[in-house]
Amino acid sequence: MHATSTITPAFITSGFHALSDHLRIQVLELLRIQELCVCECEYLGVTQSKLSFHLKTLKEVGLVRARADGRWIYYSLNLPQLVVLEQYLAEYRR
DSSP states (O other): OOOOTTOOHHHHHHHHHHTTSHHHHHHHHHHHHSOEEGGGGGGTTOOHHHHHHHHHHHHHHTSEEEEEETTEEEEEEOHHHHHHHHHHHHGGGO
């Protein structure tokens, strides 16, 4: 495995746990296209509180970033953390 302080058993476990929910995967798919604000939850057909919970989960593990703009928070992918999970899995191909 590559020597990176981000690759720890705790991060790997929490990262894959965050990816284990279908709604969070849908959120990541949307974030591949554009930033997302909780106010735009109609894309997913869920309440703002439910979307906020899932975005919080993704943010806590570091898979998404949050940026405040006025009273809204916009979320985007944190690609370096996704790459860490990808690198972890890549080790199994060797």
